Amino acid sequence: MSAEGDENYLTTAEVARRLQVKPATIYAYVSRGLLTSVRARGRRGSLFAADEVDRVAARSVEHSGVVERIESELTLLKDDELYYRAHSARTLATTATPAQVATLLWTPTSPDPQLTKVDESEVFGVVRGGVELARAGMGVVPEGARLTDQLRVAVAVLGAADPLRFDLSPASVTAAAGRLIGTLVTALPGETVYGEATLGARLWPKLSDDDPRPELLDAALILLADxxxxxSTVAARVAASARANLYAVISAGLGALDGQYHGAAPTLAYEFLERAKHDPLTALSDQLRSGKQVPGFGHRIYQHHDPRAEVLLGLLGDHPIIATVRAIAERTPTFPNSDLAIAAIMHAYNFRPDAGDALFALARMIGWTAHALEEYAAPPLRFRAMGIYTGQPT
Structure with missing residues (x-):
């Protein structure tokens, strides 16, 4: 078959530009029957009917749109500010508790969290027998394993022990999420705080032996919730789209969080700040010389400041670690982000070195649960991306 005229046909290079793919992918489309190649009369190479290319382009946009544009009522990032269901996260961090914010994120019609008192022990309860079970799971990891490693094992164990984990109704999911988070915090090594204490108060003795300042951890848990x-949130939503149970959704999020470009960021900032405490200028110079980004500074979304960092660093007041942060910030063109703020809290109150990653993981479980609830209410399996075979032809 050959083309009679070139005006309604495109070359391989033109099709590649139109579809934004490599030329090899064009021939993969041909082998799959998505495109038909014709010979160009008097010319070398193949031509493709423009209307057929347009149909493939339309299908690609339609198919990928669900994956790339996920509608959500949860979190808004706008003008360098963070909002949960239209509430300023900056304000919530100092006026609400993690339990109130979890209720806000988990309940589409929840009232104003600043006006609604919730039962802390009820929102973040403990699974009967779950603490011992979680500790048994944590105990199988090798000595010296990180807290996040212990959390991952404990989530899997608690999930396997929950016979109602496949009940995906909102009430069941939110109850399970609260109990899971409460049980994990209680099961971590360290002194256990009981009663109506906030989640931050319960978590503090697990991370530090210093005199507690639970308002710092409460604020961090709120600001890092989503x-x-x-x-990691996309990973959690993909799992929820397949109707995985909550424990599997949390496990999916934890798996993605373990990546060096995501959940490890607080630890990298902590290690950098450890060097900078003794000599900020030398630490910064060495980091710049390495050609790597300065840990804890800048952000892909925020352009001028990270509101989460501003709140948390502000809560540290005039602690000496703030002088170190300022000494670095004055010599960099970027701004401190939440990872550096968490690292500063860790140094200020002698947290264990792996506390930042664990704090991040526990906080984000609140957000993953909220996103899972949205996915459970959406059509299932809507993340089936179109794979393009570029290997050897059959």
Whole structure:
């Protein structure tokens, strides 16, 4: 078959530009029957009917749109500010508790969290027998394993022990999420705080032996609870789209969070700040010389400041670690982000070195649960991306 005229046909290079793919992918489309190649009369190479290319382009946009544009009522990132269901996260961090914010994120019609008192022990309860079970699971990891490693094992164990984990109704999911988070915090090594204490108060003795300042951890848990479609949140939503149970959704999020470009960021900032405490200028110079980004500074979304960092660093007041942060910030063109703020809290109150990653993981479980609830209410399996075979032809 050959083309009679070139005006309604496109070359391989033109099709590649139109579809934004490599030329090799064009021939993969041909082998799959998505495109038909014709010979160009008097010319070398293949031509493709423009209307057929347009149909493939339309299908690609339609197919990928669901994956790339996920509608959500949860979190808004706008003008360098963070909002949960239209509430300023900056304000919530100092006026609400993690339990109130979890209720806000988990309940589409929840009232104003600043006006609604919730039962802390009820929202973040403990699974009967779950603490011992979680500790048994944590105990199988090798000595010296990180807290996040212990959390991942404990989530899997608690999920396997929950016979009602496949009940995906909102009430069941939110109850399970609260109990899971409460049980994990209680099961971590360290002194256990009981009663009506906030989640931050319960978590403090697990991370530090210093005199507690639970308002710092409460604020951090709130500010880190969700941040839109971060990679771990997308992983959690994909699992929920397949109707995986809550424990599997949390496990999916934890798996993505373990990546060096995501959940490890607080630890990298902590290690950098450890060097900078003794000599900020030398630490910064060495980091710049390495050609790597300065840990804890700048952000892909925020352009001028990270509101989460501003709140948390502000809560540290005039602690000496703030002088170190300022000494670095004055010599960099970017701004401190939440990872550096968490690292500063860790240094200020002698947290264990892996506390930042664990704090991040526990906080983000609140957000993953909220996103899972949205996915459970959406059509299932809507993340089936179109794979393009570019290997050897058959």
């Amino acid at each position: 941040h839109g479609l971060a990679v």
